[in-house]
Amino acid sequence: LVIILDFGGHNNQLIARRIRECNVYCEVLPYNTSIEKILQLSPKGIITIGGEIDVNKQDAPNYDSKIYTLGIPVLGINYGCQLMTYSLGGKVSPAPNRKYGTMKINIDSSSKLFQNVSNQTSCLISQMNIETTANDFKVIASSESCPVAAIEDRKRNLYGLLFHPEADQTPEGIRILKNFLYDICKCNGTWNMSSFVENSIRQLKEKIGDKKVLCALSGGVDSSVAAVMINKAVGKQLTCIFVDHGLLRKNEADEVEEIFTNQFDINLIRVNAQERFYEKLAGVTDPERKRKIIGEEFIRVFEEEAKKIGKVDYLVQGTIYPDIIESGVGQSGVIKSHHNVGGLPDYVDFKEIIEPLRDLFKDEVRKAGLELGIPEKLVFRQPFPGPGLAVRIIGDITPQKVKILQEADYIYREEIAKAGLDKHISQYFAVLTNIRSVGVTNDERTYDYTVALRAVKTIDFMTAEYVELPWEVLGLVSKRIINEVDHVNRVCYDITGKPPATIEWE
Numbered sequence: 001l002v003i004i005l006d007f008g009g010h011n012n013q014l015i016a017r018r019i020r021e022c023n024v025y026c027e028v029l030p031y032n033t034s035i036e037k038i039l040q041l042s043p044k045g046i047i048t049i050g051g052e053i054d055v056n057k058q059d060a061p062n063y064d065s066k067i068y069t070l071g072i073p074v075l076g077i078n079y080g081c082q083l084m085t086y087s088l089g090g091k092v093s094p095a096p097n098r099k100y101g102t103m104k105i106n107i108d109s110s111s112k113l114f115q116n117v118s119n120q121t122s123c124l125i126s127q128m129n130i131e132t133t134a135n136d137f138k139v140i141a142s143s144e145s146c147p148v149a150a151i152e153d154r155k156r157n158l159y160g161l162l163f164h165p166e167a168d169q170t171p172e173g174i175r176i177l178k179n180f181l182y183d184i185c186k187c188n189g190t191w192n193m194s195s196f197v198e199n200s201i202r203q204l205k206e207k208i209g210d211k212k213v214l215c216a217l218s219g220g221v222d223s224s225v226a227a228v229m230i231n232k233a234v235g236k237q238l239t240c241i242f243v244d245h246g247l248l249r250k251n252e253a254d255e256v257e258e259i260f261t262n263q264f265d266i267n268l269i270r271v272n273a274q275e276r277f278y279e280k281l282a283g284v285t286d287p288e289r290k291r292k293i294i295g296e297e298f299i300r301v302f303e304e305e306a307k308k309i310g311k312v313d314y315l316v317q318g319t320i321y322p323d324i325i326e327s328g329v330g331q332s333g334v335i336k337s338h339h340n341v342g343g344l345p346d347y348v349d350f351k352e353i354i355e356p357l358r359d360l361f362k363d364e365v366r367k368a369g370l371e372l373g374i375p376e377k378l379v380f381r382q383p384f385p386g387p388g389l390a391v392r393i394i395g396d397i398t399p400q401k402v403k404i405l406q407e408a409d410y411i412y413r414e415e416i417a418k419a420g421l422d423k424h425i426s427q428y429f430a431v432l433t434n435i436r437s438v439g440v441t442n443d444e445r446t447y448d449y450t451v452a453l454r455a456v457k458t459i460d461f462m463t464a465e466y467v468e469l470p471w472e473v474l475g476l477v478s479k480r481i482i483n484e485v486d487h488v489n490r491v492c493y494d495i496t497g498k499p500p501a502t503i504e505w506e
């Protein structure tokens, strides 16, 4: 185990992720964690990390300097390095001519930290300067504008980097972290996602004991992985509520039910609330109103079902790290969670929220899902908006339109998968436009709907590019939709990026 003491900034979970990539188990703790608590955990190493805070400021977070005398290797990163210097008698000040950014530094290759690192390497470096190093520290990296970029006191096993080895802008950062973890802390690097899952299940078992847990299952990756994990920990003490709002893709609700009840034997309450949602949505055309209605109705249905169960002790949420918006310093500060679909039912009677995936990035959640035996189909499911098909049916929603869209979308997804393109596209779906146009089928005039197809590639979903799908795939999908789906006589392909368009049509 390696402890990451978090002094604020945005890199606490990124460093944790990098350490997990080095196959070492780590835990992020707020900087006000006591030394006693740290010692109880008997870590092999401690990393102190913080962002661009000036250690000389009065309200700068501090730490008991005993931490440097425990005989446990310490690596201070940016603020951690400043604090180490400051606490042990050195002097730190803002750099007059340098901003936080990338820079080339020259390293001392005799340092254990820099084994197999290029003599000159790029890094994302702080705008602080170390004017005087603390006693017994040696400078092991520098550049013209940054005379002290890294320090070490080999005897005490104390190391400091004024730059961020976890950042993408530090290409050899992983090597440096590995040197610290394997050579200095003597970690063996055998930890993996299966140990994470095992460990989490054990901790959840201890925490939950014989108490009752409730989970809102959406069928998405995050809530599914969270639910299965809790189920493995406490079995039938967990109840999942799955609200079918009638706006899911074809067969999706049945597939979710099948996986959770048959494969995992989870207590699942499926609420068939289609009619309720259709009723509330009747005649509504404004996208934001649709979202609001679905969100509110979702909470209402969930609340009614939860009431039937009565008091529960814990509510599970599939929050993952990118959902967490941090404010304040360190984990002890206020952390706001971003709630997906319909928000959190505030008035369900529960004691505490459990978020077993809050430290994981999306790809790690998927790995955990596979470890738990969740089918690949669900684990690699493309993102699907909470309001579902409601935002893919332009104009008002009727059960007939939902059916048309489900069928068209199903054909599209089937052909994309058959063509082996599904793993290369971030999101793809059909849209039911509210355009009706004239066509001709079997010599008869038709006046039917136009379906639009969309496929995008994106990294963060903030911007996206349309995918150049092969003509033959598009042609086949169009032909099948026209032949197999009633009331569609025209198919278009959307060739707009984001911006100017958004990914969804509404």
Ligand code: XMP
Pocket (backbone or CB within 6 Å): 291, 340, 341, 383, 384, 385, 386, 387, 391, 427, 461, 498, 501, 502, 503, 504, 505, 506
């Ligand atoms: P846009 O359309 O804004 O979509 O470019 C970006 C990503 O967000 C998804 N999306 C939603 N997800 N509730 C959700 O849970 C929503 O109301 C919603 N609207 C858009 C969209 O599918 C895409 O992945």
